[in-house]
Amino acid sequence: GAVVSQHPSWVICKSGTSVKIECRSLDFQATTMFWYRQFPKQSLMLMATSNEGSKATYEQGVEKDKFLINHASLTLSTLTVTSAHPEDSSFYICSARRRPSTDTQYFGPGTRLTVL
Amino acid sequence: QKEVEQNSGPLSVPEGAIASLNCTYSDRGSQSFFWYRQYSGKSPELIMFIYSNGDKEDGRFTAQLNKASQYVSLLIRDSQPSDSATYLCAVASYGNKLVFGAGTILRVKS
Numbered sequence: 001g002a003v004v005s006q007h008p009s010w011v012i013c014k015s016g017t018s019v020k021i022e023c024r025s026l027d028f029q030a031t032t033m034f035w036y037r038q039f040p041k042q043s044l045m046l047m048a049t050s051n052e053g054s055k056a057t058y059e060q061g062v063e064k065d066k067f068l069i070n071h072a073s074l075t076l077s078t079l080t081v082t083s084a085h086p087e088d089s090s091f092y093i094c095s096a097r098r099r100p101s102t103d104t105q106y107f108g109p110g111t112r113l114t115v116l
Numbered sequence: 117q118k119e120v121e122q123n124s125g126p127l128s129v130p131e132g133a134i135a136s137l138n139c140t141y142s143d144r145g146s147q148s149f150f151w152y153r154q155y156s157g158k159s160p161e162l163i164m165f166i167y168s169n170g171d172k173e174d175g176r177f178t179a180q181l182n183k184a185s186q187y188v189s190l191l192i193r194d195s196q197p198s199d200s201a202t203y204l205c206a207v208a209s210y211g212n213k214l215v216f217g218a219g220t221i222l223r224v225k226s
Contacts (some may be wrong), residue, residue: 034213043218044160044204059178093159102146103165103208 003027004096006108009039013084014116021079021111023094030096033077034105035069038091050077117144120207122217129224135192139205139217142186149181150206151190151213153199160204164190195224 003026011020023033035047045049048069050056056069077096081088091112095105119142129135137151148167166167166172166188167180179190188207192199200223206214 044216046213049213091157103212103214104150104162105206105214106162107152107159 001027002096002098002104002106004094004106004108006094006111008111009109010112010114012114012116015085016083018080018082019084019113021081021092021094021113023077023079023096023108025075025096025106028096028098029074030077030098031074032097033071034095034097035067035079036093036095038093038110044093047079047111081113084113086115089113089115118146118207118215119216120205122203122205122220124218125221126178126223127220128223128225131187131197131224132197132226133195135195135199135202135222135224137190137192137203137205137220137222139188139190139207140186141205141207141215143190143207143209143215144186145209146183146186146207148208149179149188150208151177151179151188152204152206154202154204154219156201163203192222194221197224197226200224 003023007022035048036044047062048056048058050071058064071077093110095107121140150165151163151198154160164179166181172179180189202219206217207216
């Protein structure tokens with residue numbers, strides 16, 4: 001199998017607080033993990049690519065100081081939304097790519113963030 | 117700019133019919149092609165991937181790839197109401213990130 005988990009599945013926080021989302025590959029080692037954001041009725045938007053042991057690569061327009069990504073091991077990547085604001089409310093989804101490297105990405109179940 | 121184009125739909129088919137979903141891509145260097153299914157409020161789920169020209173079958177699903185025409189399609193046989201979802205086409209050059217289409221909404225009516 002290729003199971004990817006995310007935690008938490010949903011979170012509600014106050015404006016100005018930081019939120020950490022974990023993404024884990026449960027039954028395989030992931031060379032690369034990806035973080036996406038999806039607004040209602042819109043397509044997936046890639047935020048950043050995370051490689052184990054190195055700095056994440058952010059897509060154009062994504063603030064790296066606001067969306068902190070850490071890929072500490074071959075099975076864990078974290079996304080921290082710092083000083084969250086209501087406009088950061090969205091569905092955040094991670095995906096993982098197997099090692100050895102292939103193009104196939106397996107998605108986690110997503111985290112729904114609501115910032116009040 | 118690498119692009120993946122899909123008809124947004126909705127594509128409506130009666131239960132038991134064949135649903136045909138289409139996708140075109142702009143990058144001739146693309147090597148890997150994927151179809152994901154996404155139910156409302158859920159994350160994408162991998163249905164199939166295809167690397168070579170021709171057809172690839174898996175149960176009720178058949179992926180078709182034509183690299184010369186830069187075209188990939190997904191056929192769903194014996195469509196069921198539970199197949200109603202958004203279908204995302206994704207394309208990658210080896211080792212690169214996936215480029216997703218905007219998705220086609222499929223509605224299977226019983």
